[in-house]
Amino acid sequence: MGLSVRAEKVSRAVQNGLGRIPVLGGSSGDGMQFTETRVCADGAFRTGSAVLVLISTMLPFRTFKTDHFVPTDDRVVVTRADADRRVVYEIDGRPAAEAYAQLVGVPVAELTVQHYAECPMVVMIAGTKYLRAIRSANADGSLTFYCAIEEGLVLRAARGVGLAEKLEDTFVEIETAIGRPQLVMGCDCILRKVEAKFRGLVGQSLVGIVLIEDGRFTYSNSRFADMFGYSEPEIRERGPLELTVPNDREFVADNLRRRLTGAIDRTDFVFRGLRKNGEVLDAECHSKVMQVGGRRMLISMVLDISTRAAAEREILVLQEQLREESTHDSLTGLYNRRFLDASFARELVLAERSGEPVSVIMCDLDHFKRVNDRYGHQAGDEVLRAFGELMKQHARASDIFYRYGAEDFLMVLPGLASEGALERAEQLRSALANLTVEHGDGRIRVTASFGVATFPADGRSSDALIAAADGALYTAKAARRNQAQSGR
Template structure:
């Protein structure tokens, strides 16, 4: 880079040319006087001639300075043109949109930015930068812009939902910085249309969520599977302990399910499982969770419900199932189910204990004639008052009523 010299009497081309012309006139006037006054005072004329020679030397010196200044100016002009060409090459490249803005309004936009948003570049100049932002993201972009212009966050890197001129929303990735021209802050932004990448990411996320859901769901019934049961129960047990709350487990087993498969076929058995799953879906609340525990067994977790409340819930389901008619072919039949109920912390302070008591209650219902609900016997597992949640103590005040069956 050539150092630019300050312009002044020594280097300003226009002033130097004027000075050379003036001094040339002086020299010609002196020579003419010598020719006209050849017989006069030679000492005086000689002095004037010396003055003319000195002036001529000065003219030569200044002419050399002028030529140097002109050369320097030409070199600087060429370098400025080269820099301008490089800058325009960067600004007008077809890969990313580039803009500058002052006071929240565009002062420059390259053609790529205009193409991304469906505008002509001239249409954006002087317009509010938020016209390129979808309504739901305008507060966020406005805050990012405020932080950048104040110098609080001089470098910006974020994505937002952009808005094309035709109203179509697109995904935009923005990288920006802050510059000062004099005292004026200028925001420089580089924007990329990343809609295809974001769409691919969203599809991948949806697929991941679907695969995860499929991995914890039973394919036939759509209920949660045994694999997910341990995770869900651990979370529910932690919640109940943290909140001082209760929860109940209901185990359900279809009566004489093997005979259904043997007599009507496995398709009929699948129909029975699907009917029970549909009824569980209808009866379970937002916080309840139903699982296919294995084969013809189901397990339901009922947060916030005591064993008595869960037994009533199970009894209503039992009566609903009795009214269902399955007709896989010409012959129709009905089904019944048996239920076992246990609660935390009444029947145990860990999930394994509660499930164990619910399972024993279920088999007690089977041995007692099926098509009934049994609550597990809690005699040996009643927790100390300090461990029992207040809600459980309130629901289980001594009443003198014998527990263990639904009447």
């Protein structure tokens, strides 16, 4: 805090008495009242008192001060002042408050402690800046300062930079010089606390705040206006539905209406907002009814959750992809063996209940290793994909296709008897034999062998049926391949 005149004299006397021993200190106060100081000692608060603490240590230490202000090129001169009272009446021959307000860029009547905190005056002495913080603007147009002030002093307006960053840089320098501090004792200016509080509130303005009355915005903070790309006056010319995509307007209107009528205690919902430039954002709204001057209005907090919503949508897509990958073969898009275990057993249960047959076709591409050896594995993958597409083209809606192994495929055909399954296998065999797969400069032709088994004649379990179809497949291969054989 700024020192009172009396406290400053005492501080100077203490410093003179201690000689080269560094002194760090300030006056305690009563917030922004500045009527008296209070010191807590022996369990009681005392006025008109001071505390002196002498510290002796063998540890390395540093005394330091920080500020985060940069002087501007705007220079003014104190032309009339009361140095003892630290009151400046005129700056550049004009009322001091008026001159300062012009430097800050606001009307005199709107000067607040926030301006004094963010825009102090600076005195440059031998290249070093010394802050001259303003305490108040007075009714007679004068300014009262915390620090020593006198006529003829050249002052420069200052603008703040990163408060936290400057303090962090200072502690980095201290830690570099003496190691990590075990104890820090400090005094802070009340205006710095005001500025930190204000900047903290601004930094927390992730939430847009609006008042809604008679279907229109009667107030909005800057965050809400920025969120939707409007100026604050433009926002107050609009209503909530104008900032909502058309498809969500009925939903938003219903939520706001039910909250205003008391049908629901609180309103928390997500909607798609419409920015001024036509872009769509995802927004989350929390609303509460309040009475102001006997009038009923809605205060709403609105958050831009576009990033979160996009991440959630991406997660849903990834989850769907994972579900797809867990049951499908990534190369051919057919079901994999993991899905076979559950789905085949279910089909057999249904067949048992209905008395309908279920046929199984096992297929193996003939001499597939030769394709990989001659044309390469990428060509082999192209052949597998082509055969997978061929299987889908010859499928009924109820048929289920699986990639069973490297070049092995399995078809489950509910409701199809052995003769029909054998006919289906023959159709697929013929289609593949007439298919040419092009890869690079190569034109690849392949054939396949097929084995057919049917529930319940060839087995009553999935394992038994697959084994029967596999046996028929090997019979086809033994009979010079490129043919279909039945388990019976």
